[in-house]
Amino acid sequence: MSFQANLFRLRGMGSGLLLVAGLLLMAGCGGSPKSSQNPIDVYRLNGIEYGVLDKGSLDFSDTRISGKGTLIFKDPAKSDDNNYALTFSLEEGGSLTLVANSDAKLAEGVRYTFSRTGSRLKVVLSAGASETYDVSETFAAVPASSLPLMEIDVHGHGHSIVWAAGNKLDEFAFTTRVTGRLWGLRLDKATVTQAKIGKAKEEH
Amino acid sequence: MENTRSLYFFLFIALALAYVSAPAASDGSGLKTSVGLDVVGQAGLNSTSGASDRLDVREFEVMLYAPADHLFDGMGSIAAHYEGTGIPQVELHEAYLGSSKLIPRSRFRAGQYFLGIGRLNQVHRHDWPFISAPKVHKEFFDAEALLDTGIEYSYLLPIPHFLEVTAGVTNGFVYGHDHSAGSRPLVPTNYLRTVTYFSLPWDGGTQIGLNYLGRRGGEGTQRTILGVDLTAKWKEGALLNFLLQSEIWYRVLTPKGGTTQKAFGLYLYPQYYLGENLFLGLRVDYYSVLNLTDAFGSPVKSVELNFVPTVTYRPSEFSSIRLAYNLKPEFQGGASTTGHHLELQGVIVLGAHPAHDF
Numbered sequence: 001m002s003f004q005a006n007l008f009r010l011r012g013m014g015s016g017l018l019l020v021a022g023l024l025l026m027a028g029c030g031g032s033p034k035s036s037q038n039p040i041d042v043y044r045l046n047g048i049e050y051g052v053l054d055k056g057s058l059d060f061s062d063t064r065i066s067g068k069g070t071l072i073f074k075d076p077a078k079s080d081d082n083n084y085a086l087t088f089s090l091e092e093g094g095s096l097t098l099v100a101n102s103d104a105k106l107a108e109g110v111r112y113t114f115s116r117t118g119s120r121l122k123v124v125l126s127a128g129a130s131e132t133y134d135v136s137e138t139f140a141a142v143p144a145s146s147l148p149l150m151e152i153d154v155h156g157h158g159h160s161i162v163w164a165a166g167n168k169l170d171e172f173a174f175t176t177r178v179t180g181r182l183w184g185l186r187l188d189k190a191t192v193t194q195a196k197i198g199k200a201k202e203e204h
Numbered sequence: 205m206e207n208t209r210s211l212y213f214f215l216f217i218a219l220a221l222a223y224v225s226a227p228a229a230s231d232g233s234g235l236k237t238s239v240g241l242d243v244v245g246q247a248g249l250n251s252t253s254g255a256s257d258r259l260d261v262r263e264f265e266v267m268l269y270a271p272a273d274h275l276f277d278g279m280g281s282i283a284a285h286y287e288g289t290g291i292p293q294v295e296l297h298e299a300y301l302g303s304s305k306l307i308p309r310s311r312f313r314a315g316q317y318f319l320g321i322g323r324l325n326q327v328h329r330h331d332w333p334f335i336s337a338p339k340v341h342k343e344f345f346d347a348e349a350l351l352d353t354g355i356e357y358s359y360l361l362p363i364p365h366f367l368e369v370t371a372g373v374t375n376g377f378v379y380g381h382d383h384s385a386g387s388r389p390l391v392p393t394n395y396l397r398t399v400t401y402f403s404l405p406w407d408g409g410t411q412i413g414l415n416y417l418g419r420r421g422g423e424g425t426q427r428t429i430l431g432v433d434l435t436a437k438w439k440e441g442a443l444l445n446f447l448l449q450s451e452i453w454y455r456v457l458t459p460k461g462g463t464t465q466k467a468f469g470l471y472l473y474p475q476y477y478l479g480e481n482l483f484l485g486l487r488v489d490y491y492s493v494l495n496l497t498d499a500f501g502s503p504v505k506s507v508e509l510n511f512v513p514t515v516t517y518r519p520s521e522f523s524s525i526r527l528a529y530n531l532k533p534e535f536q537g538g539a540s541t542t543g544h545h546l547e548l549q550g551v552i553v554l555g556a557h558p559a560h561d562f
Contacts, residue, residue: 040500051499072499078506078536080343103462104499128423159383173383176423179457179465182499199254203347204381 042074045195049074050184053106058187066191072106072184073197080156083201084183087149087194090116094189100154101178109180110154116144125160128176138162138170153200154178161202235270236556242330245548254532255545260286263330265297269558276303279317279558281328297328297351312357318349320356320370321395321415322451323433325349327560333447333475333483334514335528335549339491340453340469344429346380352393370397376419379427387422394418401562408446410436411562424460429453435562447475447485466494481519487512498537507535522553 040051043060052058056069065071080101088096095115102109111126121144126132139162142148148165156178161171185192242263248255267281280299284292300315318325324332324341329348337347354374361367376393377386399413417429431453438446452470469492475485489510496504511531518524525548532543 042500074499075537076496076498076504076506078508078534103459104497104501108459108462130423157379157381157383171383175384175387177379177421177425179425179459180462181465181493181496184499199252203254203256 043071045192048196053184056187064191064193065185065187068188070106070184070186072104072182073195076181077101077183077197079199080179080181081200081203082154082183083198084152084154085149085194085196085198086152086185086192087147088114088190088192089147090114090144091189092116092118095186096188096190096192097186098152098183099186100152100183101156102180102182102184104182106182106184106186109178109183110160110174110176112152112160113186114139114147114150119143119145121147125172125174127158127174127178131174131176133172133174135162135170135172139164142169149194151201153202155200159204163201235268236558238267238269238556238558239554240265240267240328240330241550241552241554243550244335247546247548249544249546250542252541253530253543253545255530255543255547259548261292262286264292265328265330267298267558272301275305276301278302309360309362310358312355314355316351316353317356318351319374319393319395319417320358320372321350321397321417322413322431322453323435323449324451330551330553331560333449333485333516334473334487334512335526335547338451338469338471338487338489339508339510340471340489341451343467343469343491344453344455350380352376352378354393366401368399370399371395376421379419379421389419389421390424391418391420391426404436404438406438407440408436408438409562410434410448425462426456426458428456430455437562443477444475444483445477447473449473449475463497464495468492468494475514475516481517483516483518485514485516487514496536504537505535506537509533521557524551525549526551 040053042049042051044062045065046063050071050073052069052071054070057067058065058069059067082100084098084100086098090096093116095113097111097113099106100110108128113124115122121139121142122136123139124132125135142164151163153161158174158177159171162169183197185195240263243259244262245259246255246257248257263283263285265281265283269277269279272278278301281297282294283297284294286292296316298317300313300317302311302313304311320326324337325345352374354372356370356372358368358370361369372395374393376389379393395415395417397413397415399411401409401411403409413433415431415433419427431451433451436448437444450470450472455467456464458464469490471487471489473485473487475483478484491508493506496506498504509532512528514526514528516524516526528547530543530545530547534541
């Protein structure tokens with residue numbers, strides 16, 4: 001078979017592929033989501049929308065959330081594997097829980113709870129209903145009184161990796177597989193100035 | 205340190221087996237050794253590419269296979285690859301015994317193996333016609349393949365047309381990529397595949413498989429996967445003039461007491477022989493979570509596409525160099541991003557190479 005004949009057949013193949021691609025695009029992008037029937041008020045933190053599940057004593061502004069209460073971010077994650085970036089501070093005896101890969105009630109998924117006693121930071125990792133691990137040792141060098149940017153990869157297949165101030169600290173495995181796409185925060189005497197979700201920093 | 209010891213152990217075993225198998229291959233035992241080297245590099249072309257921006261030895265795999273006697277066969281493969289650490293991780297890929305002679309019209313295997321479902325899942329990654337797994341394969345199975353320990357049985361139906369049914373059950377303590385030992389499932393991984401073959405005009409042929417997989421994990425999540433795989437080939441002797449490969453999958457995940465997630469995905473890969481050992485293909489991937497909602501219960505449209513033109517230089521079945529460009533538009537809600545990255549792959553297979561199914 002000649003090279004020219006191959007190219008001719010290739011052009012035909014290309015037309016078919018363009019048709020398939022067009023159909024897929026139409027199927028995927030043709031509609032728009034129905035309007036939200038927000039049962040709860042929507043707020044923004046640095047432009048990222050969230051709702052409040054438990055208002056408690058939360059104090060809101062566009063750049064910070066503080067006090068005690070529970071909030072859930074509006075947009076679902078794009079993947080089962082995500083990176084969560086948090087900038088926050090804790091008062092004495094305060095705590096912040098990241099609930100990742102969860103549902104609309106923040107009832108399932110993976111939870112990281114950071115709590116402060118003096119300058120000591122206690123960190124507990126929980127997954128599903130039955131797995132709880134004290135991983136404070138990993139964060140021993142992180143001062144509870146001046147917390148750096150915390151980044152946490154949570155992978156749906158039961159894997160998490162943590163960074164503090166850009167330095168990789170450790171990674172953890174757990175048996176519970178998590179499938180939820182929603183995430184939120186539980187605050188108690190805590191102040192959050194940044195909470196972002198993005199692509200997992202590591203894929204494995 | 206433990207990983208380093210594993211790597212040295214792996215290299216020792218690999219060299220020892222290669223040394224032992226060389227004379228064994230000529231002594232009538234039929235023992236064959238194959239070593240596969242798969243080097244992959246990724247370079248992101250924009251900030252949303254998701255590319256690793258590095259060159260990695262994705263896999264170094266040693267494989268041995270042979271008939272054990274007049275009834276049974278054995279197969280084992282060990283692979284070393286990087287998993288985000290500086291030191292390669294060594295793992296058992298496949299180790300099973302089986303037979304196609306013990307029971308008429310039947311074959312079976314027991315041990316650890318790549319589950320006999322779909323197309324990509326049954327082919328070692330260095331033998332794929334493209335570099336990286338389509339999104340649907342990665343999400344539903346693994347970046348390479350879903351493997352587990354269990355028993356698989358295939359029966360060729362006694363009818364004039366080729367029709368084979370495969371059923372398997374595996375431990376299911378883990379599913380796909382896992383960093384733990386897993387936990388006892390409520391229902392182990394079970395699967396069923398029916399495959400048939402049709403001749404096509406101009407000396408072509410196509411294999412079509414219907415697939416089912418189910419599992420209920422220890423945490424209570426029910427997983428059901430249904431799919432169709434299709435492979436069509438037009439060959440002139442050993443030369444593959446045209447390949448069309450596609451898989452279409454649908455998955456339902458129901459967590460215990462949670463919200464059911466339904467997802468759908470496919471890939472379509474036509475590949476054409478240009479001459480001079482050059483092949484050109486274009487893979488189109490589609491993936492969507494069908495019932496994604498935001499935190500307030502409103503539906504969110506979610507679609508990921510990937511267009512992957514791929515050029516392969518394959519002077520023989522033992523080596524290939526591949527270059528691919530990934531154009532990945534992603535839409536979710538009102539937002540969209542488009543990632544661009546390049547991939548480069550080199551594959552070398554040393555020694556024997558087992559024949560593939562179609």
